[in-house]
Amino acid sequence: MKGYYKCDCGKEFDDPQKFNGHKSHCITHLTLTNKLDQRNEIQEKFRKGGFDAAKSKKSKASQTKATSLNEWIKEKHVCEKCGKILTEKFGTGRFCSRSCANSHHISETTKAKISETLYKKHGACKKERTPKQRQQIIKGQNFAKEINLENSPYSQYNTAFKRNRQVDEREAYKLCLYEGNKLIKSTIVLTHRYNMACAIGRLLLPNEVVHHIDGNKSNNDIENLQLMSRKEHSRLHAQNNNTLVTYTKTHGAWNKGLKHCFSKESVDKTTKTKRDNMEQ
DSSP, X not given: OOOOEEOTTSOEESOHHHHHHHHHHOHHHHHHTTOHHHHHHHHHHHHHHHHHHHHHHHHHHHHXXXXXXXXXXXXXXBOTTTOOBOSSOOTXXXXXXXXXXXXXXXXXXXXXXXXXXXXXXXXXXXXXXXXXXXXHHHHHHHHHHHHTOTTSTTTTOOEEEEEEOTTTOOXXXXXXXXXXXXXXXXXXXXXXXXXXXXXXXXXXXXXXXXXXXXXXXXXXXXXXXXXXXHHHHHHHHHXXXXXXXXXXXXXXXXXXXXXXXXXXXXXXXXXXXXXXXXXX
Protein backbone atom coordinates (compact mmCIF):
# COMPACT_ATOMS: atom_id res chain seq x y z
CA MET A 1 0.00 0.00 0.00
CA LYS A 2 1.22 3.47 -0.80
CA GLY A 3 1.73 5.71 2.15
CA TYR A 4 1.30 9.41 2.56
CA TYR A 5 4.46 11.53 2.04
CA LYS A 6 4.89 15.22 2.89
CA CYS A 7 7.94 17.38 2.19
CA ASP A 8 9.26 20.21 4.40
CA CYS A 9 8.21 22.73 1.73
CA GLY A 10 4.54 21.68 2.14
CA LYS A 11 4.04 19.56 -0.98
CA GLU A 12 2.31 16.18 -0.58
CA PHE A 13 2.99 12.98 -2.59
CA ASP A 14 1.38 9.55 -2.89
CA ASP A 15 4.29 7.97 -4.79
CA PRO A 16 7.58 7.44 -2.86
CA GLN A 17 9.69 7.70 -6.04
CA LYS A 18 8.31 11.15 -6.85
CA PHE A 19 8.82 12.19 -3.21
CA ASN A 20 12.50 11.11 -3.25
CA GLY A 21 13.07 12.90 -6.59
CA HIS A 22 11.56 16.09 -5.21
CA LYS A 23 13.71 15.95 -2.05
CA SER A 24 16.92 15.80 -4.09
CA HIS A 25 16.38 19.34 -5.50
CA CYS A 26 14.02 20.94 -2.91
CA ILE A 27 15.92 23.91 -1.42
CA THR A 28 13.90 24.08 1.84
CA HIS A 29 14.52 20.40 2.56
CA LEU A 30 18.24 20.71 1.76
CA THR A 31 18.70 23.79 3.99
CA LEU A 32 17.00 22.11 6.93
CA THR A 33 19.09 18.98 6.51
CA ASN A 34 22.33 21.00 5.85
CA LYS A 35 22.84 19.37 2.42
CA LEU A 36 22.49 22.50 0.21
CA ASP A 37 26.24 23.31 0.14
CA GLN A 38 27.07 19.71 -0.71
CA ARG A 39 24.63 19.76 -3.64
CA ASN A 40 26.04 23.04 -5.03
CA GLU A 41 29.61 21.71 -4.91
CA ILE A 42 28.61 18.60 -6.84
CA GLN A 43 26.82 20.70 -9.49
CA GLU A 44 29.85 23.00 -9.95
CA LYS A 45 32.15 20.01 -10.39
CA PHE A 46 29.89 18.58 -13.08
CA ARG A 47 29.67 21.93 -14.88
CA LYS A 48 33.42 22.50 -14.87
CA GLY A 49 34.12 18.99 -16.02
CA GLY A 50 31.73 19.26 -18.98
CA PHE A 51 33.08 22.66 -20.01
CA ASP A 52 36.66 21.43 -19.83
CA ALA A 53 35.80 18.35 -21.92
CA ALA A 54 34.17 20.50 -24.62
CA LYS A 55 37.18 22.83 -24.58
CA SER A 56 39.58 19.96 -24.97
CA LYS A 57 37.57 18.57 -27.92
CA LYS A 58 37.62 21.94 -29.71
CA SER A 59 41.31 22.42 -29.10
CA LYS A 60 42.08 18.93 -30.45
CA ALA A 61 40.01 19.56 -33.58
CA SER A 62 41.68 22.93 -34.20
CA GLN A 63 45.12 21.39 -33.71
CA THR A 64 44.40 18.61 -36.22
CA LYS A 65 43.09 21.18 -38.73
CA ALA A 66 46.18 23.35 -38.33
CA THR A 67 48.54 20.42 -38.78
CA SER A 68 46.71 19.15 -41.88
CA LEU A 69 46.70 22.68 -43.37
CA ASN A 70 50.45 23.12 -42.72
CA GLU A 71 51.16 19.78 -44.37
CA TRP A 72 48.97 20.78 -47.35
CA ILE A 73 50.84 24.12 -47.74
CA LYS A 74 54.20 22.30 -47.63
CA GLU A 75 53.14 20.22 -50.64
CA LYS A 76 53.07 23.49 -52.71
CA HIS A 77 49.78 23.16 -54.60
CA VAL A 78 49.33 25.34 -57.70
CA CYS A 79 46.20 27.24 -58.89
CA GLU A 80 44.73 25.49 -61.94
CA LYS A 81 43.89 28.83 -63.60
CA CYS A 82 46.73 31.31 -62.97
CA GLY A 83 49.49 28.91 -61.83
CA LYS A 84 50.16 30.73 -58.52
CA ILE A 85 51.52 28.69 -55.55
CA LEU A 86 48.80 28.51 -52.90
CA THR A 87 49.70 29.81 -49.43
CA GLU A 88 46.11 29.42 -48.14
CA LYS A 89 43.44 26.85 -48.82
CA PHE A 90 40.45 28.35 -50.68
CA GLY A 91 37.47 26.00 -50.94
CA THR A 92 38.61 22.63 -52.28
CA GLY A 93 42.15 23.94 -52.83
CA ARG A 94 42.10 23.94 -56.64
CA PHE A 95 42.10 27.75 -57.10
CA CYS A 96 43.59 30.76 -55.35
CA SER A 97 40.47 32.99 -55.49
CA ARG A 98 36.82 33.17 -56.52
CA SER A 99 37.63 34.93 -59.81
CA CYS A 100 39.96 32.10 -60.90
CA ALA A 101 37.35 29.51 -59.95
CA ASN A 102 34.59 31.24 -61.98
CA SER A 103 36.71 31.91 -65.10
CA HIS A 104 38.20 28.42 -65.27
CA HIS A 105 37.05 25.99 -67.97
CA ILE A 106 36.88 22.28 -67.23
CA SER A 107 40.09 20.54 -68.32
CA GLU A 108 40.27 17.21 -70.12
CA THR A 109 41.56 15.42 -67.01
CA THR A 110 38.57 16.55 -64.93
CA LYS A 111 36.21 15.59 -67.79
CA ALA A 112 37.77 12.13 -67.82
CA LYS A 113 37.31 11.85 -64.04
CA ILE A 114 33.66 12.93 -64.33
CA SER A 115 33.02 10.41 -67.11
CA GLU A 116 34.62 7.64 -65.01
CA THR A 117 32.42 8.46 -62.01
CA LEU A 118 29.32 8.59 -64.22
CA TYR A 119 30.25 5.24 -65.77
CA LYS A 120 30.65 3.69 -62.32
CA LYS A 121 27.30 5.05 -61.11
CA HIS A 122 25.09 4.73 -64.18
CA GLY A 123 27.00 2.39 -66.51
CA ALA A 124 27.71 2.71 -70.22
CA CYS A 125 24.17 3.92 -71.02
CA LYS A 126 24.90 7.36 -69.55
CA LYS A 127 25.24 9.96 -72.35
CA GLU A 128 26.45 13.55 -72.24
CA ARG A 129 23.58 15.99 -72.40
CA THR A 130 23.70 18.68 -75.10
CA PRO A 131 21.45 21.77 -75.22
CA LYS A 132 18.56 21.92 -77.71
CA GLN A 133 20.16 24.70 -79.76
CA ARG A 134 23.36 22.65 -80.23
CA GLN A 135 21.33 19.55 -81.22
CA GLN A 136 19.54 21.56 -83.94
CA ILE A 137 22.87 22.86 -85.28
CA ILE A 138 24.25 19.30 -85.44
CA LYS A 139 21.14 18.19 -87.36
CA GLY A 140 21.63 21.11 -89.77
CA GLN A 141 25.28 20.17 -90.32
CA ASN A 142 24.33 16.55 -91.07
CA PHE A 143 21.67 17.73 -93.54
CA ALA A 144 24.24 20.04 -95.20
CA LYS A 145 26.40 16.96 -95.85
CA GLU A 146 23.43 15.20 -97.50
CA ILE A 147 22.89 18.21 -99.81
CA ASN A 148 26.65 18.51 -100.48
CA LEU A 149 26.68 22.14 -99.38
CA GLU A 150 30.50 22.38 -99.24
CA ASN A 151 30.92 21.78 -102.99
CA SER A 152 27.95 23.98 -103.99
CA PRO A 153 28.04 27.73 -104.86
CA TYR A 154 26.62 28.35 -101.35
CA SER A 155 29.74 26.98 -99.65
CA GLN A 156 29.99 30.09 -97.44
CA TYR A 157 27.26 28.50 -95.26
CA ASN A 158 27.85 25.44 -93.06
CA THR A 159 24.32 24.34 -92.00
CA ALA A 160 21.04 23.73 -93.84
CA PHE A 161 17.42 23.16 -92.80
CA LYS A 162 14.31 22.13 -94.76
CA ARG A 163 11.62 24.81 -94.93
CA ASN A 164 8.34 25.40 -96.79
CA ARG A 165 7.61 28.86 -98.18
CA GLN A 166 4.54 30.44 -96.55
CA VAL A 167 3.14 31.91 -99.80
CA ASP A 168 2.71 28.74 -101.90
CA GLU A 169 4.25 26.07 -99.57
CA ARG A 170 7.04 25.27 -102.02
CA GLU A 171 10.11 23.43 -100.76
CA ALA A 172 13.08 25.58 -99.76
CA TYR A 173 16.36 25.38 -97.87
CA LYS A 174 17.34 27.71 -95.04
CA LEU A 175 21.13 28.07 -95.25
CA CYS A 176 22.92 29.37 -92.14
CA LEU A 177 26.45 30.20 -91.08
CA TYR A 178 27.22 29.33 -87.44
CA GLU A 179 30.36 30.02 -85.41
CA GLY A 180 29.93 27.76 -82.40
CA ASN A 181 26.36 28.45 -81.23
CA LYS A 182 26.25 31.97 -82.71
CA LEU A 183 24.28 32.63 -85.91
CA ILE A 184 26.12 35.08 -88.20
CA LYS A 185 23.98 35.13 -91.37
CA SER A 186 21.27 33.13 -93.14
CA THR A 187 19.30 32.98 -96.43
CA ILE A 188 16.36 31.02 -97.82
CA VAL A 189 16.83 29.41 -101.25
CA LEU A 190 14.15 27.47 -103.15
CA THR A 191 15.14 23.87 -103.85
CA HIS A 192 14.81 24.08 -107.65
CA ARG A 193 17.04 27.17 -107.75
CA TYR A 194 19.56 25.47 -105.45
CA ASN A 195 19.66 22.34 -107.63
CA MET A 196 20.16 24.42 -110.78
CA ALA A 197 22.94 26.46 -109.13
CA CYS A 198 24.71 23.23 -108.14
CA ALA A 199 24.38 21.89 -111.70
CA ILE A 200 25.73 25.09 -113.31
CA GLY A 201 28.40 25.72 -110.66
CA ARG A 202 27.48 29.36 -109.97
CA LEU A 203 24.81 31.47 -108.27
CA LEU A 204 21.74 32.35 -110.31
CA LEU A 205 21.19 35.95 -111.37
CA PRO A 206 18.01 37.76 -110.27
CA ASN A 207 17.01 37.93 -114.00
CA GLU A 208 17.15 34.14 -114.37
CA VAL A 209 14.21 31.80 -113.77
CA VAL A 210 14.12 28.01 -113.34
CA HIS A 211 11.23 26.43 -115.26
CA HIS A 212 9.59 23.07 -114.41
CA ILE A 213 9.21 21.18 -117.70
CA ASP A 214 6.37 18.86 -116.64
CA GLY A 215 4.55 21.64 -114.76
CA ASN A 216 4.85 19.84 -111.40
CA LYS A 217 6.52 22.33 -109.04
CA SER A 218 7.22 19.67 -106.42
CA ASN A 219 9.36 17.69 -108.91
CA ASN A 220 12.76 19.36 -108.44
CA ASP A 221 14.96 16.86 -110.30
CA ILE A 222 17.64 18.35 -112.55
CA GLU A 223 16.15 16.58 -115.61
CA ASN A 224 12.84 18.37 -115.00
CA LEU A 225 14.42 21.85 -114.67
CA GLN A 226 15.31 24.38 -117.38
CA LEU A 227 17.15 27.69 -116.94
CA MET A 228 15.84 30.72 -118.86
CA SER A 229 15.36 34.44 -118.56
CA ARG A 230 12.18 36.03 -117.19
CA LYS A 231 11.24 37.21 -120.70
CA GLU A 232 11.54 33.71 -122.16
CA HIS A 233 9.67 32.19 -119.21
CA SER A 234 6.70 34.56 -119.52
CA ARG A 235 6.58 34.00 -123.31
CA LEU A 236 6.56 30.23 -122.85
CA HIS A 237 3.68 30.31 -120.35
CA ALA A 238 1.70 32.69 -122.56
CA GLN A 239 2.12 30.44 -125.59
CA ASN A 240 1.06 27.36 -123.60
CA ASN A 241 -2.09 29.08 -122.31
CA ASN A 242 -2.83 30.82 -125.68
CA THR A 243 -4.23 33.76 -123.74
CA LEU A 244 -2.84 36.98 -122.41
CA VAL A 245 -3.51 37.40 -118.70
CA THR A 246 -3.35 40.91 -117.36
CA TYR A 247 -1.88 40.94 -113.88
CA THR A 248 -1.84 43.66 -111.25
CA LYS A 249 1.08 45.98 -110.58
CA THR A 250 2.62 43.44 -108.21
CA HIS A 251 3.31 41.18 -111.24
CA GLY A 252 4.84 43.97 -113.31
CA ALA A 253 8.02 42.01 -114.02
CA TRP A 254 5.96 39.21 -115.59
CA ASN A 255 3.99 41.70 -117.76
CA LYS A 256 7.20 43.22 -119.13
CA GLY A 257 7.97 39.95 -120.88
CA LEU A 258 4.47 39.77 -122.38
CA LYS A 259 4.68 43.25 -123.93
CA HIS A 260 7.44 42.04 -126.24
CA CYS A 261 5.44 38.93 -127.25
CA PHE A 262 2.11 40.42 -128.25
CA SER A 263 1.15 43.45 -130.29
CA LYS A 264 -2.00 45.58 -129.74
CA GLU A 265 -3.86 43.75 -132.54
CA SER A 266 -3.29 40.31 -130.99
CA VAL A 267 -4.43 41.61 -127.60
CA ASP A 268 -7.65 43.03 -129.12
CA LYS A 269 -8.35 39.71 -130.86
CA THR A 270 -7.99 37.71 -127.64
CA THR A 271 -10.28 40.08 -125.71
CA LYS A 272 -12.96 39.88 -128.50
CA THR A 273 -12.90 36.08 -128.50
CA LYS A 274 -13.30 36.07 -124.72
CA ARG A 275 -16.36 38.35 -124.92
CA ASP A 276 -17.97 36.25 -127.67
CA ASN A 277 -17.51 33.10 -125.61
CA MET A 278 -19.06 34.73 -122.57
CA GLU A 279 -22.11 35.96 -124.60
CA GLN A 280 -22.68 32.52 -126.08
